[in-house]
Amino acid sequence: MNILVTGGAGYIGSHTCIALLEAGHSVIIADNFRNSKPETVEKIMDIAAKEVIFYEIDVTDAEAVNIIFKNYKIDGVIHFAGLKAVGESVQKPLDYYYNNIVSTIVLTKACQKYGVNRFVFSSSATVYGDNTVPFVETMDLLPTTNPYGETKAISERILTDIAKADPSFSISLLRYFNPVGAHESGLIGEAPNGIPNNLMPYIAQVAKGKLERLRVFGNDYSTVDGTGVRDYIHVVDLAEGHVAALENLTEGVHVYNLGTGKGSSVLELVKAFEKANDIEVPYEIVDRRPGDIASCFADASKAKQELGWIAKRDLITMCRDAWRFEKNYKE
Ligand code: NAD
Ligand code: UFG
Numbered sequence: 001m002n003i004l005v006t007g008g009a010g011y012i013g014s015h016t017c018i019a020l021l022e023a024g025h026s027v028i029i030a031d032n033f034r035n036s037k038p039e040t041v042e043k044i045m046d047i048a049a050k051e052v053i054f055y056e057i058d059v060t061d062a063e064a065v066n067i068i069f070k071n072y073k074i075d076g077v078i079h080f081a082g083l084k085a086v087g088e089s090v091q092k093p094l095d096y097y098y099n100n101i102v103s104t105i106v107l108t109k110a111c112q113k114y115g116v117n118r119f120v121f122s123s124s125a126t127v128y129g130d131n132t133v134p135f136v137e138t139m140d141l142l143p144t145t146n147p148y149g150e151t152k153a154i155s156e157r158i159l160t161d162i163a164k165a166d167p168s169f170s171i172s173l174l175r176y177f178n179p180v181g182a183h184e185s186g187l188i189g190e191a192p193n194g195i196p197n198n199l200m201p202y203i204a205q206v207a208k209g210k211l212e213r214l215r216v217f218g219n220d221y222s223t224v225d226g227t228g229v230r231d232y233i234h235v236v237d238l239a240e241g242h243v244a245a246l247e248n249l250t251e252g253v254h255v256y257n258l259g260t261g262k263g264s265s266v267l268e269l270v271k272a273f274e275k276a277n278d279i280e281v282p283y284e285i286v287d288r289r290p291g292d293i294a295s296c297f298a299d300a301s302k303a304k305q306e307l308g309w310i311a312k313r314d315l316i317t318m319c320r321d322a323w324r325f326e327k328n329y330k331e
Contacts, residue, residue, distance in 0.1 A: 001118075002026045002072055003246065006059045006107065007080030008052075009036035011190045012122065012179055014044055015239035016078060018188075021048035023243045028053040028072055030065070031081065035193070043187045060102040062109065069114040076118030076246055079107055082151070085197060086126075086291070089148035100151035101158070108162055111169075118249050120172045120242060121159055124152045125231070125259070125296055127175060133229075133263065134299040137175070137255045145291040156255075163253035170249035177231035177259030177298050179238050181318040182325035189325030190235075199269060200232070200318070204326035207279045214281060216266050218288035223295055227266035231259040231297035234313035234321070244309035259298025260311040269315070276319035 003020055007013040008029030014036075017027045021044075029041060029052055041054050053072070057064035059081045068074070082100045083089065089096040104121070111119060126149040128135040129142025144150055156173050163169045180200040182189025195211070196202045205211045219226035241258040264272070270281050303309050 001075035001246070002028065004028045004030060004068060004074045004077045005080065006030045006077070006103065007082065008044075009033060009038070009040045010080055012176070012235060012238060013080040014040050014188045015183055015235045016080070016242045017044045017052060018048050018183065019236070019239040019243050021050045021052070023247075028055070028068060028074070030055045030057050030059055030068060032056060032058045035083070040188055047183060047185055047187060060099060060106055062106045065106050065110050066113070069110045069116070074114065074116050076120070076249070077107055077111060077116060078120040078242055078246065079104060080122045082122065084148060086146050086148050087197060089146050089151075093147040096147045096151055101154055104155045104158060108159065112166065117168050118170050118246065119159070120174060120245050120249070121155060123156055123173045123175045124149065125175050125177045125257070125298065127153045127156065128296070130293045133295045133297050134261065135257060135296065136299040137257060137302055160253045167251055170251050171253045172245040172249055173253065173255045174241065174245055175255065175257050176238060177233050177257070177296065179235045180232045181234040181236065181313070181321040183236060184321055184324075186324040186328050189322065189329070191329055199230075199266060200322050201326070203270060203273050203281055204322050206281050207273065207277065207323060208326055212282070214270065214283035215286045216283050217286060217292060219285045220288075221294035223265055225265050225267050228292055229263035229265050229295040229297065231261070231263055232269065232315060232318055233258065233260050233311050234318045237311035237313050241303065241307070241309050241311075244303070244307040248307045254306070256303045256307065257298040257300055258303060259300050261298050261300035263295055263297035264315060269319075272315045273319040273323070276316045277323045279323070
């Protein structure tokens with residue numbers, strides 16, 4: 001299939017482009033490099049030893065998006081392009097609502113216009129709010145605590161309504177848990193701008209000596225050791241989940257958790273990183289981070305049953321691959 005991958009130069013998008021190419025699909029990337037670099041497109045082609053087509057466009061720009069649909073016979077869209085920094089979304093809500101929601105509307109309108117009915121959307125476990133773990137797709141969604149989370153919940157509702165009104169649409173809403181790690185080549189991975197918000201890149205930068213020590217946000221949650229529990233999933237497993245979702249699309253809207261089904265605490269991740277890489281990660285316990293929940297992990301059985309997909313890579317592999325990338329990465 002010819003797949004339009006929006007945000008294909010980003011962290012999850014780049015790994016998914018490789019998985020798509022390896023599965024025999026053709027890839028057209030649309031990205032404006034707001035949070036990525038053009039070199040990543042080159043690296044995707046190097047790793048997969050295949051060409052991709054690339055458009056530097058903003059996917060909120062309907063005219064630019066329509067040109068791609070006019071020029072190529074698109075069979076499906078995977079829509080990663082979006083802004084994702086929770087804290088920034090509180091400071092710049094309009095930027096987040098506009099970018100993340102208008103892009104979804106522009107792309108689905110182009111799909112309708114050009115008769116493209118396969119659509120895979122990057123959603124997030126954040127839409128579950130503070131539900132009881134494990135999170136199951138059938139749960140009622142609870143309010144999220146920030147505009148970023150709202151953009152995912154609203155996009156899910158828009159796509160659900162579109163699929164209801166137009167039964168020819170096949171839409172998959174993928175709720176990611178906590179993607180970490182990097183491609184085993186060490187060539188692509190997560191390279192956040194500035195000080196990382198997320199745990200794994202923060203740990204990796206402490207290990208590198210770029211940051212002094214990890215600040216563990218609270219050790220008084222009701223979890224195994226008091227620190228927050230999350231479902232860390234290797235980004236390559238996540239990428240393979242997209243190929244499975246795309247290849248198993250059926251009419252209507254379908255929601256899948258993409259996680260491992262297993263939660264790990266902050267301190268368990270620190271220990272795994274130290275063990276995997278034989279390196280020390282100094283840390284201190286500080287106050288809880290506002291908006292955090294105690295535990296977030298998936299019931300991953302629906303994706304296994306319906307897509308034949310499971311996450312295969314363990315925590316040690318995630319830590320090893322994250323470190324290999326960080327060690328080699330030059331700003
Ligand atoms: P990322 O920032 O690395 O990738 C997003 C890409 O989209 C970037 O290359 C950016 O330049 C591009 N982009 C943003 N707005 C654009 C626009 N208007 N037009 C064209 N390109 C645009 O982020 P990621 O971690 O790869 O996340 C991909 C998707 O998955 C996002 O929608 C994100 O919200 C979602 N998600 C991520 C996580 C996570 O922890 N990484 C968790 C759940 C959901
Ligand atoms: N944490 C620390 N210190 C840090 C960073 C994080 O202790 O410096 C802790 C957090 O308190 C939390 C855990 O590590 O307990 C994971 O935090 P992350 O920031 O890495 O991830 P979150 O679970 O908060 O959020 C991530 C993405 C969201 C997405 C969500 C889906 O950032 O965009 O996963 O589950 F919605």
